[in-house]
Amino acid sequence: MSAHLPALQIALPLMAAPFCLLLRKRQLVLGFGILVCWLSFAVSVGLVRQTLEVGEIVYSLGGWDAPWGIEYRIDLLNASMLALVSLIAAIVLTYAPASLAREIPESKQYLFVPAYLLSMTGLMGIAITGDLFNVFVFLEVSSLSSYALISLGRDRRALTATLQYLVLGTIGATFILISIGLLYMMTGTLNMADMATRIGAMESMRTVHAAFAFFCVGVGLKVALFPLHVWLPNAYTYAPSVVTAFLAATSTKVSVYVLLRFVFSVYGYEFAFSSMPLDTMLLALSLLGIFVASAVAIFQRNIKRMLAYSSVAQVGYMVLGISFASVSGLTGAIVHIFNHALMKGGLFLAMGCIVLRIGSARIDDMAGLGKRMPLTMFAWVLGGLSLIGVPLTVGFVSKWYLIEAALEKDLWWVAGLALLSSLLAVLYVWRVVEVAYFREAPAGAQREEAPLSMLIPTWLLIGASVLFGIRTEWTAGIAQKAAALLLGVGP
Amino acid sequence: MSGGDTMALCLALPLIGALLTPLIARMGENVREAATFVTGGTLFALVLSLVPGVLRGDTAGFDLVELLPGLAISFKLEPLGMLFALVASGLWIVTTAYSIGYMRGHHEKNQTRFFMCFALAIFGALGVAFSGNLFTLFIFYEVLTLSTYPLVTHHGDEKARNGGRIYLGILISTSIAFLLLAVVWTWNLAGTLDFRAGGILEGKADDKTVMILLALFAFGTGKAALMPFHRWLPAAMVAPTPVSALLHAVAVVKAGVFTVMKVILYIFGPELLRDTGVSEWLMYVAGGTVLIASLVAMTKDNLKARLAYSTISQLSYIVLGAALATPAALIGGSMHIAMHAFGKITLFFCAGAIYVAAHKTEISTMRGIGRVMPVTTIAFMVGAISVIGLPPMGGAWSKWLLALGAAEAEQVVFIAVLMISSLLNIAYLLPIPIRGFLFAPDGHEGGKVAIKEAPLFCVVPIVFTAVGCVVLFFYADNLYSMLLPLAGGGK
Numbered sequence: 001m002s003a004h005l006p007a008l009q010i011a012l013p014l015m016a017a018p019f020c021l022l023l024r025k026r027q028l029v030l031g032f033g034i035l036v037c038w039l040s041f042a043v044s045v046g047l048v049r050q051t052l053e054v055g056e057i058v059y060s061l062g063g064w065d066a067p068w069g070i071e072y073r074i075d076l077l078n079a080s081m082l083a084l085v086s087l088i089a090a091i092v093l094t095y096a097p098a099s100l101a102r103e104i105p106e107s108k109q110y111l112f113v114p115a116y117l118l119s120m121t122g123l124m125g126i127a128i129t130g131d132l133f134n135v136f137v138f139l140e141v142s143s144l145s146s147y148a149l150i151s152l153g154r155d156r157r158a159l160t161a162t163l164q165y166l167v168l169g170t171i172g173a174t175f176i177l178i179s180i181g182l183l184y185m186m187t188g189t190l191n192m193a194d195m196a197t198r199i200g201a202m203e204s205m206r207t208v209h210a211a212f213a214f215f216c217v218g219v220g221l222k223v224a225l226f227p228l229h230v231w232l233p234n235a236y237t238y239a240p241s242v243v244t245a246f247l248a249a250t251s252t253k254v255s256v257y258v259l260l261r262f263v264f265s266v267y268g269y270e271f272a273f274s275s276m277p278l279d280t281m282l283l284a285l286s287l288l289g290i291f292v293a294s295a296v297a298i299f300q301r302n303i304k305r306m307l308a309y310s311s312v313a314q315v316g317y318m319v320l321g322i323s324f325a326s327v328s329g330l331t332g333a334i335v336h337i338f339n340h341a342l343m344k345g346g347l348f349l350a351m352g353c354i355v356l357r358i359g360s361a362r363i364d365d366m367a368g369l370g371k372r373m374p375l376t377m378f379a380w381v382l383g384g385l386s387l388i389g390v391p392l393t394v395g396f397v398s399k400w401y402l403i404e405a406a407l408e409k410d411l412w413w414v415a416g417l418a419l420l421s422s423l424l425a426v427l428y429v430w431r432v433v434e435v436a437y438f439r440e441a442p443a444g445a446q447r448e449e450a451p452l453s454m455l456i457p458t459w460l461l462i463g464a465s466v467l468f469g470i471r472t473e474w475t476a477g478i479a480q481k482a483a484a485l486l487l488g489v490g491p
Numbered sequence: 492m493s494g495g496d497t498m499a500l501c502l503a504l505p506l507i508g509a510l511l512t513p514l515i516a517r518m519g520e521n522v523r524e525a526a527t528f529v530t531g532g533t534l535f536a537l538v539l540s541l542v543p544g545v546l547r548g549d550t551a552g553f554d555l556v557e558l559l560p561g562l563a564i565s566f567k568l569e570p571l572g573m574l575f576a577l578v579a580s581g582l583w584i585v586t587t588a589y590s591i592g593y594m595r596g597h598h599e600k601n602q603t604r605f606f607m608c609f610a611l612a613i614f615g616a617l618g619v620a621f622s623g624n625l626f627t628l629f630i631f632y633e634v635l636t637l638s639t640y641p642l643v644t645h646h647g648d649e650k651a652r653n654g655g656r657i658y659l660g661i662l663i664s665t666s667i668a669f670l671l672l673a674v675v676w677t678w679n680l681a682g683t684l685d686f687r688a689g690g691i692l693e694g695k696a697d698d699k700t701v702m703i704l705l706a707l708f709a710f711g712t713g714k715a716a717l718m719p720f721h722r723w724l725p726a727a728m729v730a731p732t733p734v735s736a737l738l739h740a741v742a743v744v745k746a747g748v749f750t751v752m753k754v755i756l757y758i759f760g761p762e763l764l765r766d767t768g769v770s771e772w773l774m775y776v777a778g779g780t781v782l783i784a785s786l787v788a789m790t791k792d793n794l795k796a797r798l799a800y801s802t803i804s805q806l807s808y809i810v811l812g813a814a815l816a817t818p819a820a821l822i823g824g825s826m827h828i829a830m831h832a833f834g835k836i837t838l839f840f841c842a843g844a845i846y847v848a849a850h851k852t853e854i855s856t857m858r859g860i861g862r863v864m865p866v867t868t869i870a871f872m873v874g875a876i877s878v879i880g881l882p883p884m885g886g887a888w889s890k891w892l893l894a895l896g897a898a899e900a901e902q903v904v905f906i907a908v909l910m911i912s913s914l915l916n917i918a919y920l921l922p923i924p925i926r927g928f929l930f931a932p933d934g935h936e937g938g939k940v941a942i943k944e945a946p947l948f949c950v951v952p953i954v955f956t957a958v959g960c961v962v963l964f965f966y967a968d969n970l971y972s973m974l975l976p977l978a979g980g981g982k
């Protein structure tokens with residue numbers, strides 16, 4: 001049984017999705033979906049434990065050996081990505097029923113769960129597979145289902161947001177496919193480990209360079225790396241709150257993982273950072289992204305949109321960490337994948353609670369929320385402090401590693417800029433705090449806290465973002481080992 | 492009970508007190524205040540019990556949790572921290588008594604939140620005092636910033652919000668942009684952040700780097716209110732007077748200068764600064780702040796604003812002492828933490844009492860106040876003389892030692908700065924009690940005036956701290972012998 005956990009990880013939600021359509025009844029479907037998500041999480045925890053014991057797990061699908069068959073290759077890095085995706089999926093879906101009841105027409109609610117499970121399957125598939133073409137397939141699975149999820153939003157602008165995401169996402173996917181095609185043409189293999197051994201001999205060939213460039217731009221679109229981020233703010237703003245929380249916490253993170261895998265495991269960092277100017281490109285784009293997106297966030301009136309721009313900025317921090325190509329830099333990037341998933345997931349869940357009660361995500365409607373929804377707002381403030389990077393929150397841990405990595409390379413101006421950028425976060429977080437705590441609530445507003453079924457998942461994520469800010473051996477410890485693996489320096 | 496256990500208890504006590512306050516508050520106001528007294532009294536007794544150990548030269552301490560590899564939250568006792576802990580915890584009791592009189596006399600709202608945040612702030616201050624490495628100090632420094640924000644904005648109106656903006660804006664920006672950078676940089680250079688006698692940076696960096704680091708530390712510690720980062724302190728005066736008294740004359744601002752002093756003693760090492768002369772510019776900045784802030788204070792008609800600028804000026808005495816880095820200057824600067832605390836808290840208590848009893852905030856309206864509130868006005872006089880630095884008040888000793896230190900360092904110009912500053916202090920502080928006694932109150936010319944003091948809960952603390960100023964003059968040698976080891980590094 002435990003030998004087949006990798007297959008189970010993908011098969012479980014994949015098979016469960018169509019089954020939901022048979023169940024049809026809203027409560028049944030939701031209950032079943034929640035069960036499947038938590039089971040998936042249990043499977044991924046099992047996988048993490050296995051990788052901690054034996055190192056790398058190689059699983060040949062259907063008994064066909066690589067490089068002909070498809071293999072799943074799981075090390076510490078993607079095992080923990082799996083755990084992250086399934087955990088967030090489980091927490092968000094547990095939270096979902098009350099929020100969906102308000103935000104999606106009842107007739108469509110049973111359709112939500114299969115799309116959600118498929119999206120989760122796609123994201124986990126990307127993380128688990130060792131086959132490059134398989135990455136593309138799962139990327140499409142997750143993208144197509146997330147288009148459907150976003151279009152469920154009540155606002156009709158959700159449809160245009162979806163279309164925008166669809167067009168740009170498809171361009172990105174096409175670029176990735178072109179790159180895979182070129183690589184297959186040159187190396188004759190699609191298995192990533194196999195490709196890595198063959199690519200060394202042809203590093204000077206232009207086709208290989210072109211494939212690298214296509215892939216990086218394609219994934220850049222999925223990561224929402226500035227200036228390829230234009231699809232993200234609309235998609236996050238108009239999607240149902242639950243969908244935003246799930247996608248914000250997982251989708252771009254898995255794409256960052258793909259970038260890591262491709263750059264470090266397939267090409268190797270000597271190629272990417274010596275033959276190709278990837279470090280300079282990523283450094284410049286990430287810093288620009290951090291500043292521009294944070295500055296734009298300050299002027300948003302819709303808080304979901306503000307958090308979306310903040311996500312673009314936070315992705316910048318992850319990419320910044322990658323651009324250093326050192327153990328501490330990668331540790332910072334990987335740990336920020338986890339940390340940002342926790343805090344942004346928690347913040348969007350808190351926004352969901354707010355939308356449930358006041359029916360709007362606009363800052364002007366949030367007046368007096370500190371008194372009306374004290375627990376939700378306090379969770380929001382803690383999440384906001386984490387975004388700023390205040391000590392004893394996860395945001396501080398990420399920032400510490402990034403600053404350390406910058407100083408190691410004597411890039412003290414980068415360290416200074418990264419710190420200055422967190423001051424922009426202070427501005428956009430405190431704008432909300434002031435409205436919620438200092439502006440009087442409209443007359444007649446009463447204290448109306450969100451239901452416990454939503455508050456508990458919100459606080460789970462926010463609590464985790466404080467807990468892992470204090471106990472870092474799980475997050476930063478694993479991230480450090482994963483970073484050492486990627487760089488091939490051994491733990 | 493070992494010293495480490497006692498320290499842990501000292502930290503736990505205000506934290507638990509803060510967390511329990513909302514629960515205890517349900518049993519009524521009197522129970523809540525009684526609980527605060529018990530917490531404060533026990534805390535002070537515990538802190539006091541640590542003194543013999545420090546005098547013997549024991550170094551008690553303990554590690555709480557390792558946040559990042561090699562970076563633990565750790566606590567260690569040393570004379571300077573002992574002094575700061577004594578001052579903060581001792582004056583907390585007095586301020587609690589005063590708060591009861593003030594807050595009730597003034598019918599303030601949200602008193603439970605007030606007492607809760609107050610206890611949290613004391614927790615932060617003690618954490619700063621006991622910190623065993625720079626990392627811990629930074630964390631508690633931020634705890635102190637955040638826990639005092641709700642106190643500054645206590646009134647919740649437009650003015651409070653704007654004051655809070657400046658307060659948080661300056662303190663957070665300087666600490667994240669400069670102080671955190673300096674901390675990570677030090678970690679990067681020295682490979683440790685432990686406080687060690689004689690410093691950890693010697694031989695690790697060239698003079699230019701040391702100078703930049705010193706600048707980052709000095710300006711990054713926004714709480715030390717070195718110009719041009721002093722604006723937050725006058726802005727914080729929108730808070731209720733007990734907050735201004737304990738936090739913005741004692742705990743918060745002293746945490747700032749304490750940080751500067753501690754960094755110079757245990758991170759740079761006085762010897763390094765004396766040998767290389769890299770701190771000379773800091774003397775001029777501090778000296779400039781002393782004089783300019785005193786001049787600004789003279790232009791303020793609002794009593795609390797005048798006291799705030801006086802505090803800015805006095806804080807720079809301590810920074811000056813640290814920058815001079817000679818034995819007498821270091822001891823004098825450290826001693827000034829205690830001396831100024833007693834003097835300035837008396838002055839703020841008086842300002843609050845005048846506000847409660849006579850509803851006056853502007854100095855120009857305080858003619859004849861001495862005839863209405865004789866006890867308060869005499870106490871004001873005592874506090875003022877201590878701040879000016881004349882015998883028989885405690886402030887005389889620290890100023891004497893600072894002047895001696897300037898002479899040791901052959902920086903005669905700073906002796907002049909100290910003397911001019913004393914003259915300015917006389918000019919802006921003494922007219923208030925003098926005009927209070929010599930003139931009759933407006934509208935009562937010639938007639939008898941009825942005495943109307945503030946509530947007893949306000950007056951007793953005022954008398955207590957005023958007497959403290961005198962007592963400190965006669966028992967200063969105890970402080971001196973406790974602080975003597977600080978100069979040991981320079982022998």
